[in-house]
Amino acid sequence: MQPEQQEQIYFNPWDKAYRANPYPHYEALYGRPPxxxxxxxxxxxxxxxxxxxxxxxxxEQFSSVPPMSPFIQERLDVFGSAPRVVFSDPPVHxxxxxxxxxxxxxxxxxxxxxxxxxxxxxxLDRVAxxxxxxxxxxxxxxxxxxxxxxxxxxxxxxxLTFKEWSDRVIESDNTMPGVPLPEPVKDAFRSxxxxxxxxxEKRRRAPGQDLISVLVASRDEAEALSEExxxxxxxxxxxxxxxxxxxxxxxxxxxxxxxxxQMLKLxxxxxxxxxxxxxxxxxxxxxxxxxxxxxxxxxLDGVELKANTVTFVIVAAANRDPEHFPHPHVFDITREPNxxxxxxxxxxxxxxxxxxxxxxxxAIGAALKRFPGLRLLNPEQEFTYKGSYFLRGLAELPMSLx
Ligand code: HEM
Numbered sequence: 396m397q398p399e400q401q402e403q404i405y406f407n408p409w410d411k412a413y414r415a416n417p418y419p420h421y422e423a424l425y426g427r428p429p430x431x432x433x434x435x436x437x438x439x440x441x442x443x444x445x446x447x448x449x450x451x452x453x454x455e456q457f458s459s460v461p462p463m464s465p466f467i468q469e470r471l472d473v474f475g476s477a478p479r480v481v482f483s484d485p486p487v488h489x490x491x492x493x494x495x496x497x498x499x500x501x502x503x504x505x506x507x508x509x510x511x512x513x514x515x516x517x518x519l520d521r522v523a524x525x526x527x528x529x530x531x532x533x534x535x536x537x538x539x540x541x542x543x544x545x546x547x548x549x550x551x552x553x554x555l556t557f558k559e560w561s562d563r564v565i566e567s568d569n570t571m572p573g574v575p576l577p578e579p580v581k582d583a584f585r586s587x588x589x590x591x592x593x594x595x596e597k598r599r600r601a602p603g604q605d606l607i608s609v610l611v612a613s614r615d616e617a618e619a620l621s622e623e624x625x626x627x628x629x630x631x632x633x634x635x636x637x638x639x640x641x642x643x644x645x646x647x648x649x650x651x652x653x654x655x656x657q658m659l660k661l662x663x664x665x666x667x668x669x670x671x672x673x674x675x676x677x678x679x680x681x682x683x684x685x686x687x688x689x690x691x692x693x694x695l696d697g698v699e700l701k702a703n704t705v706t707f708v709i710v711a712a713a714n715r716d717p718e719h720f721p722h723p724h725v726f727d728i729t730r731e732p733n734x735x736x737x738x739x740x741x742x743x744x745x746x747x748x749x750x751x752x753x754x755x756x757x758a759i760g761a762a763l764k765r766f767p768g769l770r771l772l773n774p775e776q777e778f779t780y781k782g783s784y785f786l787r788g789l790a791e792l793p794m795s796l797x
C-alpha cells in the first residue's frame with residue numbers, strides 16, 4: 396500500500412511514526428480546503444477548525460453512517476449489526492440518544508464522584524508504596540475502566556479482563572482494509588458480548604440501580620432498546636468511555652511533564668483545574684479524528700466532496716488551527732476562550748463529556764497533590780503510542796516522584 400503523498404500531505408494511520416506524532420503532518424492542511432485523495436476508497440481530510448465544526452454540526456448533509464463496503468461489512472459481521480448511537484443519523488440517532496441519555500443524568504454522574512476519588516486514592520496509595528510511578532499502568536489505564544465497571548454495576552475487580560478485551564478490540568483499527576480481522580480481536584469481542592449478555596440477564600432477574608438496570612428497565616416502553624441494541628450500547632460504552640479517558644489522563648500528564656511551569660502553576664492553583672483539563676483536551680486530543688460521509692455531492696470552499704467520500708474530520712488538527720487558536724502549539728492552562736472540538740460538536744456531542752472531565756480532574760489533581768515533586772523520569776524520552784491512530788494513547792509514561 397502506497398499512501399497518498401501528493402502536495403507533501405502525508406496521512407497514514409497505520410504508520411507507527413505517524414501515530415507517534417501526527418501534528419507536523421497537519422500543518423500542510425491548514426489554510427486550504429479539504430484535501431481529497433484515494434486510499435482504497437475516496438477520502439478527504441478536514442483540518443481547519445471552521446470546516447470541521449461546520450461538518451460536525453451539519454448532520455443534514457454529512458452522515459455518521461459508514462457507507463457499506465466489504466471493509467465495513469466484515470466489521471459488522473464481527474461486531475454485530477445493531478445501530479450504534481455514534482454511527483447513526485436521525486431518526487435512529489434521536490431515538491437511541493434519548494434512551495441512552497437516561498443513563499447519563501447530571502445526578503448519576505455526580506453520584507460517581509466519591510467512588511472516583513476512592514479508586515484514585517487506592518491507586519495512588521499503591522504508587523506511594525512502590526515509590527515509582529508508571530502513569531499509564533498505575534493510574535490512567537485502571538481508573539476509567541474501574542469507573543465504567545462501577546457505572547455498569549459489574550465488579551471493579553474485573554477491570555483487568557475488561558481492559559484486555561477493550562485493548563484488543565481497539566487494535567482492530569490497525570488492521571488494514573482487505574486484511575481479515577485477527578482472531579484475538581474477534582475472540583475479545585465475543586468474550587465482551589458473552590459477558591454482558593450474562594450481566595443483562597442477571598439484571599432482568601434482579602434489577603439494581605446501575606446503568607445496565609436502567610437500560611433494561613427502559614425496554615418495556617414503546618420505543619425501547621431491543622436486546623441487540625442494549626448489548627451493543629453497553630459494549631460501546633465500555634470501549635468509548637475507557638480508552639478515551641485513559642488518554643486524557645495520559646496525554647494530559649505528559650503535557651504537564653513537558654511544561655513544568657504549567658504543572659507548578661496548576662499544583663499551586665488547583666482552582667485552575669477545569670481550564671487545565673480543557674487545554675489538555677485541546678492540546679493533545681484523545682480522539683484524533685472522527686468521520687463523516689456526505690449524503691450527496693457537497694461543495695466546500697470550491698472542492699467537491701462526492702457522496703460517500705470517507706471524510707476524516709481531524710478534531711485534533713482543528714484544535715491547533717492557527718486561524719482559530721492563537722499560539723496553537725503552546726500548552727497554556729489558562730487559555731480562554733477554549734472552544735476545542737475534542738468532544739465533537741452537534742447532535743453526536745460526547746455523552747460522556749461531564750464524566751470524562753470529572754475523572755480527569757480528580758485523577759490529575761490527586762496525583763499533583765500527593766506527589767509535589769512529580770516530573771518526567773526522562774524528559775528526552777521518545778514516547779511510543781499504542782492502540783489506534785484514532786484513539787491517541789501512550790504505551791507508557793514513567794514519572795519520578797521527585
Ligand atoms: C476524554 C474522554 C473522551 C473523549 C475525548 C470523547 C470524545 C468523543 C467524541 C469526539 C465523540 C463524537 C464522535 C462523532 O461525532 O463522531 C464522542 C461521542 C460519544 N462518547 Fe465520548 N469521549 C470521551 C469520553 C467518553 C466517556 C467517558 C463516555 C461514556 C462513559 C463516552 C461516550 C460517548 C458516546 C455514547 C458517544 C456517542 C454520542 C452520540 O453519537 O450521540 N465518551 N465522544
